[in-house]
Amino acid sequence: MSTTLPVADGRSVRGYARQLARRHPRLLWSALALHVAAAVTTLAAPRLLGDLVEAVETGTTAGHVDRVMLVLAGFVVASAVLTRYARYVSQVLGEQVLAELREDFVSNALALPVGVVESAGSGDLLTRTSRDVDQLGWSVRWALPEWTIAVVTAVLTFGAALSVGWWVALPCAMGVPALVVGLRWYLSRAKDGYLRESATYSRINATLTETVEGARTVEALGLADEQVRRLDDDCRESYWAERYTLYLRTVFFPAMELSYLIPTVLTLLTGGWLYTRGDVSLGEVTAATLYVQMLIDPVDRIVSILDELQMGAASLARLLGVAQVPDDREVTGRKPDDEKLDAHDVRFAYVPGRDVLHGVSLDVGVGERLAMVGPSGAGKSTLGRLLAGIHPPRTGEVTVGGVGLVELPLGDLRGHVALVTQEHHVFAGTLRDNLALAAPGADDDQVLAALDAVDATGWVSSLDDGLDTRVGSGGRALSAAQAQQVALARLVLADPHTLVLDEATSLIDPRSARHLERSLAAVLDGRTVIAIAHRLFSAHDADRVAVVEDGVVTELGSHDELVAAGGSYAALWDSWHGRG
Numbered sequence: 001m002s003t004t005l006p007v008a009d010g011r012s013v014r015g016y017a018r019q020l021a022r023r024h025p026r027l028l029w030s031a032l033a034l035h036v037a038a039a040v041t042t043l044a045a046p047r048l049l050g051d052l053v054e055a056v057e058t059g060t061t062a063g064h065v066d067r068v069m070l071v072l073a074g075f076v077v078a079s080a081v082l083t084r085y086a087r088y089v090s091q092v093l094g095e096q097v098l099a100e101l102r103e104d105f106v107s108n109a110l111a112l113p114v115g116v117v118e119s120a121g122s123g124d125l126l127t128r129t130s131r132d133v134d135q136l137g138w139s140v141r142w143a144l145p146e147w148t149i150a151v152v153t154a155v156l157t158f159g160a161a162l163s164v165g166w167w168v169a170l171p172c173a174m175g176v177p178a179l180v181v182g183l184r185w186y187l188s189r190a191k192d193g194y195l196r197e198s199a200t201y202s203r204i205n206a207t208l209t210e211t212v213e214g215a216r217t218v219e220a221l222g223l224a225d226e227q228v229r230r231l232d233d234d235c236r237e238s239y240w241a242e243r244y245t246l247y248l249r250t251v252f253f254p255a256m257e258l259s260y261l262i263p264t265v266l267t268l269l270t271g272g273w274l275y276t277r278g279d280v281s282l283g284e285v286t287a288a289t290l291y292v293q294m295l296i297d298p299v300d301r302i303v304s305i306l307d308e309l310q311m312g313a314a315s316l317a318r319l320l321g322v323a324q325v326p327d328d329r330e331v332t333g334r335k336p337d338d339e340k341l342d343a344h345d346v347r348f349a350y351v352p353g354r355d356v357l358h359g360v361s362l363d364v365g366v367g368e369r370l371a372m373v374g375p376s377g378a379g380k381s382t383l384g385r386l387l388a389g390i391h392p393p394r395t396g397e398v399t400v401g402g403v404g405l406v407e408l409p410l411g412d413l414r415g416h417v418a419l420v421t422q423e424h425h426v427f428a429g430t431l432r433d434n435l436a437l438a439a440p441g442a443d444d445d446q447v448l449a450a451l452d453a454v455d456a457t458g459w460v461s462s463l464d465d466g467l468d469t470r471v472g473s474g475g476r477a478l479s480a481a482q483a484q485q486v487a488l489a490r491l492v493l494a495d496p497h498t499l500v501l502d503e504a505t506s507l508i509d510p511r512s513a514r515h516l517e518r519s520l521a522a523v524l525d526g527r528t529v530i531a532i533a534h535r536l537f538s539a540h541d542a543d544r545v546a547v548v549e550d551g552v553v554t555e556l557g558s559h560d561e562l563v564a565a566g567g568s569y570a571a572l573w574d575s576w577h578g579r580g
């Protein structure tokens with residue numbers, strides 16, 4: 001079942017934007033001051049031209065005209081220089097804000113509870129990380145500075161127009177109703193429209209990643225047609241969502257064009273009428289018309305960039321939404337007294353209302369080898385994940401040294417108990433990076449010692465660049481066995497006292513398996529081990545065996561005790577042993 005991650009509301013988005021702006025007061029004010037200065041220099045032209053028209057009308061010298069033109073050229077140059085710096089400072093500000101946004105988003109995404117990521121699916125998160133971050137990047141780098149410039153220019157241009165004569169306010173005001181009505185109509189619909197559009201991209205991504213990741217299953221079960229049909233449905237929904245936002249734009253923009261024309265036409269008409277009455281001069285009518293004409297460009301930019309900003313706000317809302325997922329752990333600062341791991345009356349459900357663990361209690365002794373066995377789907381892996389603190393229990397608690405695993409910061413938790421599976425990821429980066437992420441302060445000697453402990457020195461020393469070798473996506477491909485050794489070496493570095501071993505799959509070929517078993521044995525040495533034994537022979541060597549059936553522990557004791565008791569384990573052992 002897939003749920004979507006939350007989307008932040010308007011208040012949180014505005015609050016966050018204010019907080020970001022407050023972090024850079026110097027850059028913000030410098031950018032604004034430069035934009036104001038640039039706009040002011042641009043505004044000199046109509047005034048000078050108006051005066052010139054008047055001077056020509058009343059009679060002037062060529063020298064005067066030349067001087068005015070020289071001053072005009074000076075203003076044009078000053079305006080160009082100021083605009084260049086204003087844009088530069090805005091871009092620097094935009095880049096900084098964007099970098100902070102990305103960092104905040106990455107740390108929020110990494111702090112997401114695993115259960116939430118699993119149930120939301122990777123598609124939604126992927127769309128937010130890619131498309132929404134890109135959209136926001138565009139808004140912050142381009143739309144926001146341009147919009148600020150446009151607002152500053154519009155306000156100052158309007159002020160300059162009024163300075164010619166108060167009568168100019170009237171034609172400008174006549175354009176306002178159409179503008180306001182159009183804007184209100186558009187803004188009340190646009191945000192939801194864009195959010196819906198983004199949600200459809202998430203669904204397309206989710207279906208695509210699911211199909212690619214599960215390609216084998218899709219093929220094996222002949223689900224290709226079904227997946228294609230689902231993707232078609234997703235694309236259709238996306239098409240209609242895009243058509244809707246396109247419709248909004250096709251109504252909105254022409255309406256805006258009309259509202260821009262009204263003031264210019266009315267200024268000319270009013271100015272002409274006032275001139276014939278002798279109330280204003282020709283120079284004033286020229287300057288006023290030029291200013292009103294000059295208003296069109298910034299107002300148009302304000303309005304059309306609003307569209308970009310809406311999309312940016314929708315993306316920001318989706319990025320901030322990731323931070324609103326409630327944390328599934330609460331760090332209390334309590335410190336474990338010892339290394340004993342206990343589960344008490346633990347219940348857990350992946351899907352609300354459908355518990356897969358029904359009150360499991362288990363005390364694991366320090367240094368003990370505990371094997372968990374049971375039928376497929378009984379809940380062994382789930383219990384293992386709870387014992388490793390990956391999922392918090394729905395009720396009951398899992399504690400280490402008397403402190404709940406959910407009370408420990410994640411970094412500390414991994415120093416107490418870690419889950420070992422045969423699914424391991426090699427991150428893109430150097431071999432050193434891949435190992436050091438388990439213990440950020442580790443030096444090369446410690447990293448090499450960890451590789452030595454898992455018997456990996458042989459292949460690592462044969463690498464030309466040693467620990468600097470780039471591995472993972474785009475780098476040198478490691479074999480499955482080597483990747484597993486890297487994962488084991490990470491564990492040596494993290495040095496947890498307890499390991500939960502889920503040997504669920506057997507991906508490794510038998511030749512490397514023997515080698516790996518030695519590596520694993522070195523890692524297990526001296527630690528408490530809870531092994532989920534999908535093969536019974538590993539249970540035989542354990543100190544105690546826990547039998548998990550239908551989400552509860554039904555038997556607990558040593559191999560010999562359980563065989564003697566003649567319960568489920570004895571039956572399993574008999575059938576397995578008989579086969580063996």
Ligand SMILES: Nc1ncnc2c1ncn2[C@@H]1O[C@H](COP(=O)(O)OP(=O)(O)OP(=O)(O)O)[C@@H](O)[C@H]1O
Pocket residue numbers: 118350351356374375376377378379380381382383504534
């Ligand atoms: N991510 C998940 N979302 C929903 N249900 C799940 C999830 N993982 C496991 N389950 C369900 O929880 C139950 C217990 O599964 P679990 O994997 O813990 O059993 P198991 O004993 O480890 O089985 P196996 O030996 O086959 O791995 C099963 O019914 C399974 O379908």
